[in-house]
Amino acid sequence: MSDAPVLSLTDVRVNYGGIAAVKGISLEVRQGEIVTLIGANGAGKSSTLKSIVGLVPLAGGVVSVFGRDIRGEKTHQIVARGVALVPEGRAIFTNLTVRDNLLLGGFLKRDPARQQQNLERCVALFPRLGERMSQEGGTLSGGEQQMLAIARGIMAEPKLLLLDEPSLGLAPRIVQEVFAAITAVAKHGPPILLVEQNTRLALQTAERAYVLVTGEIVLSGTCAELKQDPRIRAAYLGEDVHT
Template sequence: MRVAHPTRAVPKLAEGTPLLALDDVRVNYGGIKALKGISLQVFPGEIVALIGANGAGKTTTLKAIAGLLPLASGSIRFCGEPLVGKATEDLVAAGISLAPEGRAIFPNLTVRENLELGAYLHRDAKTMRETIEDVTKLFPRLGERMTQEGGTLSGGEQQMLAIGRALMARPTLLLLDEPSLGIAPKLVQQIFEAIKQIAASGVTILVVEQNTRIALASSHRAYVLRTGEIALSGESKVLAKDPEIQAAYLGG
C-alpha cells in the first residue's frame, strides 16, 4: 500500500532513541491505582503490542499517552520531549493519534464526514483528499460506503472507520485500542493486515489487544500488563512460545 507522501516525516532521532518512552508511569482513579509504575519504549517503525486481561490497565496506558488522563507520577517522552501537561490537540499536532476502544465513531455522520473530522488539524482540501484516498486504499470497504451513515456500518467496518479517522491526522505514532474487539475472525485478520501496511508506510504503532494470538503474530515486540504492572516483555515471537503466556493467554 501507499499511504504515501506522509506529510509528517518520520522524525530523525539519535540512534537508539525511542519514539515513545514511558518511565515509571503511575495513574490513579481516585483511590484505585490503575498503573503502578509502567516503563515501556516504542522505537521508530515498530509495531508494539500491549496485552493483558480485562482491567489490567491497557486503555489507561493509551489514554495517559494521548493526554486524556493526568499522571500521578512518572514521565512520558515523545521524540525525546516530555509530554506531560500537553493538551490532546497538541499531542495530535505533534503526531500522536488514538483510535479509541469501542470504535467511538459518530453514528449520524457519514463515513466521509467521520473521516474529515479526523483531519481537523489540516483542513486544506488537497491534503484532505489525498489522505482520504490513502485511507480508502487501505480499507476499500470504506471507499464504497462514503455516503453511508457511520451507525449503519457493520462492527468491523466501524473499526476500520475508527482507524481511518485516526490516520486522517497523519500520525507518526498510532495508538490502537483493541481493534479486534467484537469482530469476526476473518475481519480481524484483515484489520491486522491493514495495521501491518500502515506500519510499512512509516507509521509506528502501539496496539492494545486481548486477542493475544494475533497481537503476538502481528507485532515486533510486546509488553504484558498485569494489574497495572508490566509482568513480561520481549520479542513477540519469543513471548508466543513462553509457557506462562501460553497458559495464561493462549489457551494452554
C-alpha cells in the same frame, strides 16, 4: 535526538481516587515498529493509553514523544504533536457519512489536495470504506466501523498511532482484515502501540510485546520469544505446557 524512541514511558502511574490502576510501567515504541501491550480486562491497558494523550492525569513517571517530555500538556497539544488515539469502542460519528467522518479526522491538515490524498490512502487500506463513502457511519457493520475509526486516525497523518483493542467484538474474518490493514499502516506509516486482549492475534501482528497484569509489566520481549514462553502459552494461548 534522532535516535530517541517515538514514544517512551518511564515508571508511569495512574490512580483513580486511591486505587492504583497503572503501577509504574516503562515501555518504548521505535520508528517502524508495531508494539503490543497485552493483558486481561482491567489490567490497565486503556488507562495507559489515556495517560499518554493526557486524558487521565499521571500520578507519576514520564511520558516522552521523540525525546520530549510531554507531561502536563493538554490533549489537543499532544494530538498536534502527532499522537493519534483510536479509542476502545470506536467512537465514530454515526449520523455523519463515512467521508465526513474521515474529513473530520483530517481537520488539522487543511490543504484539500492533501486531504484528498489521505482519503485515497484510507480507501487503498480499507476498500470497503471506499464503497461506503456516502453512507452514514451508523449503518456500517462493527468491523467497518473499526476500519473507519482507524482510517480516521490516519487522516491526521499521525507520527504515532495508539490503537485500543481494535479486535473487540469483531467476527474472526473481519478481525483478519482489520489486522492486515494495521500491518500495512505500520509498513509505510507511523509506528503503532497496539493494545489487545487477544494475545494470539497481538503476538502475530507486532514485533515486540509487553504483558500487563494488574497494572504491572510482568514480561516483555520480541513476539517470537513470547510465543514460545511457557508462561504466555499457559496463561494466554490456551495451551497445556505439560504436554
